Amino acid sequence: MPELPEVETIRRGLEEVLPGLVFAVVEIISPGPLKDLPTDQFAGSIVGEKVLGIERRGKYLLLNLVDGCSILIHLRMTGRLVFSRHQQQADRHTCLLFHFTDGSCLSFSDIRKFGTVTLLTAGAKSNTALSMLGPEPLSGDFNFPYLDRELEKRVVSVKALLLNQRVIAGLGNIYVDEILHRAAIRPERRARSLDRKERLALFRIIREVLEEAVNCRGTTMSDYRDATGSAGTFQGKLLVYGRMDRPCFRCGTAICRSRVAGRGTHFCPECQK
Ligand SMILES: [Zn+2]
Known part of the structure; x- marks a missing residue:
């Protein structure tokens, strides 16, 4: 949990609200989910960047940015991404708060802390876990x-x-x-x-x-x-x-x-x- 239908539902929800928003501040409350990158480098790479669109591959979500980078998210057991038009307060399960320049906010929280958030540079998708995935069952590649x-x-x-x-x-x-x-x-x-x-x-x-x-x-x-x-x-x-x-x-x-x-x-x- 969550599986394809849940991750696809989250993707559709984020696709309605995130494209065009610009990251103002990345608040790192618990660095646990961040993999492969120092926290200041993660925040520094994203602030000022604009969201292009949201993609799903298997149980992964990709927040694609205009500069070609992507934020790769896997929710694992209990990870949760919730968007709000207003500022959100961190609770004890909140790991990351992405604040946008228009005052809206995306929170990543995780009770069991198995979820992961990674920054992929442009062109890096082919070198990650994504490249190992089989076909999407709802696509024509799966026949x-x-x-x-x-x-x-x-x-x-x-x-x-x-x-x-x-x-x-x-x-x-x-x-x-x-x-x-x-x-x-x-x-x-x-x-x-x-x-x-x-x-x-x-x-x-x-x-x-x-x-x-x-x-x-x-x-x-x-x-x-x-x-x-x-x-x-x-x-x-x-x-x-x-x-x-x-x-x-x-x-x-x-x-x-x-x-x-x-x-x-x-x-x-x-x-x-
Ligand atoms: Zn029966």
């Missing part, structure tokens, strides 16, 4: 022949394959459990063992679930909020995630929780084969 080939060459579980950011960018634990339930596939099945009908269903449902979740502005189990501080609504549509011991909506069997690919995994033992 059935590609997924079919990846399933065929992997001996890992289908859940591990879907969580692998090098295979598909942006999926995480919640959406993988939901996708595999809708596709009626057991998470621990070997990727290669899926037949053609299952592979086609999986491909279709990956997109279906992500599109629905983006339309719902993401899933809020506890911490996630969008760029205006509002919760998502896809949690009301979850069929298995977080529903251990409760009846499957399709068949009434109790939802099981086990450990697959090192992650707590929810599935229906009756519907998913």
Whole structure:
């Protein structure tokens, strides 16, 4: 958490408000998220720069600046970016406050402190973690022949394959459990063992679930909020995630929780084969 639908929702929110704004002051309350750069250098590189646009790649956000640099942000578990037209006061979880010349403010806060904020110089995108990411599942780069080939060459579980950011960018634990339930596939099945009908269903449902979740502005189990501080609504549509011991909506069997690919995994033992 957050996964593709949440990060995309934040991106859309920021895209409405940030382009054209100029950084006035970067207030560094806790330097924890800043990687690879001394804090004064980070602030010094950004002040006076104008925001060009907001991009998302997998679970990463890029604040692209007019001079060609980008601020690369990964929210990890509990990172939160909230924009306000007015000044914001730091609370005990606030790490960074970006103040703009028009008086508006973007805060980066993080309860568990795993989130990262990096400055990428122009042209550096190809040398970072971004270059390792697989295709975007909602783009044309992700197609059935590609997924079919990846399933065929992997001996890992289908859940591990879907969580692998090098295979598909942006999926995480919640959406993988939901996708595999809708596709009626057991998470621990070997990727290669899926037949053609299952592979086609999986491909279709990956997109279906992500599109629905983006339309719902993401899933809020506890911490996630969008760029205006509002919760998502896809949690009301979850069929298995977080529903251990409760009846499957399709068949009434109790939802099981086990450990697959090192992650707590929810599935229906009756519907998913
Ligand atoms: Zn069921």
